[in-house]
């Protein structure tokens with residue numbers, strides 16, 4: 381139905397509550413479409429100057445009573461979010477006020493006026509060329525973001541930086557193709573040699589290099605969107621559940637001096653230094669005759685969780701890291717070796733420092749040992765007392781540095797990680813580069829070069845939504861709420 385509406389001359393005017401429903405200081409109702417100003421005229425008796433806020437009474441058309449005195453904004457097409465005429469009512473945020481304001485709009489009985497579908501304002505903005513696919517995806521991610529790093533990872537997309545980059549590339553590609561085709565035409569009449577094409581090939585080569593640079597620095601946005609997985613592992617009684625409860629600021633797991641208390645993997649979503657983190661408390665690794673069946677299942681689950689984690693947080697209680705029973709923990713060290721081999725980040729908390737005399741000296745020895753035996757960076761081993769909340773802030777700051785690298789907010793060399801790209805956008809860029817390389821491989825047959833350039837241009841168009849991505853629209857627009 382929506383596609384029919386788009387191509388028909390009778391584009392409906394849509395309206396919706398754009399702020400959350402319920403009691404609030406303010407609620408904004410938005411109207412977009414050819415009859416937006418007619419609705420405004422009918423409800424307030426006048427149309428204010430575009431883009432200038434004015435305070436006006438909204439009168440219900442059938443009850444002839446004032447619904448609310450609201451701040452009104454009118455945006456004349458095309459200078460609006462959707463590219464159509466838009467009216468915004470900034471109402472007082474009462475349930476009855478909003479209900480009556482929506483009813484008043486409906487009761488104007490203007491033809492072709494209806495309540496908006498989810499994401500329909502954004503959809504119109506897209507079709508009217510006010511925004512591109514990268515900005516829409518960035519905006520949807522920004523609205524969904526729950527932590528600061530999630531938000532900033534997509535802000536370049538939301539603010540159009542990625543669009544401008546791709547738009548520049550598209551223009552250069554179109555220019556190369558035009559030049560190439562003009563040169564082909566000219567050569568048919570004037571018998572040109574291959575050298576005439578060299579400046580064009582050089583331009584394609586430069587563009588390929590530039591795209592490859594961007595791809596190598598691209599920050600995949602999905603890790604931050606989906607959350608960083610951290611598995612808290614260690615022997616029983618190490619303080620794993622105590623740490624999870626401390627970070628969650630509530631009782632997520634049972635803390636008890638009885639070894640083997642935690643038997644299942646308990647997952648909590650936390651905001652650590654702006655990063656969305658799925659923290660999993662696991663059953664303590666141990667072997668022995670007093671390990672019951674349920675606990676041993678829990679230990680297997682713990683190992684699985686740790687294997688899938690981006691970061692393994694190993695907690696060792698003082699009786700282990702002070703050396704008295706280090707041999708007992710060989711199985712844990714074997715597991716850590718495994719994680720390191722798979723490039724997982726490992727951090728170690730040397731817990732219960734409150735029980736250790738001269739904790740720093742002992743910790744320095746363990747640090748050296750872990751570094752030499754397991755290649756764990758010195759900066760990843762932290763002395764803490766979870767019970768007394770000592771050393772935890774420093775440990776969290778070090779964890780956050782690992783999160784920055786995992787989520788590509790920052791690279792290992794500390795330089796700028798480039799733009800945030802989602803999987804779809806990276807795949808299209810890879811395809812584009814592939815076609816550009818093909819175009820250079822076939823430099824001796826300029827007709828193929830021209831065809832490959834066209835395919836490369838289409839891929840850049842796919843990133844911004846200019847080419848053949850309609851199948852994605854329903855997915856993207858349905859992520860927005862009604863009124864967006």
Ligand SMILES: Nc1nc2c(ncn2[C@@H]2O[C@H](COP(=O)(O)OP(=O)(O)OP(=O)(O)O)[C@@H](O)[C@H]2O)c(=O)[nH]1
Nearest residue numbers: 617618619620621622636640641642664765766767
């Ligand atoms: N003295 C001291 N005790 C601690 C510290 N951290 C945790 N504990 C205690 O150690 C005991 C075990 O803590 P938990 O958090 O249940 O340990 P766990 O690693 O989850 O244990 P399991 O569920 O058996 O795997 C509890 O009695 C805690 O109060 C610490 O920093 N110092």
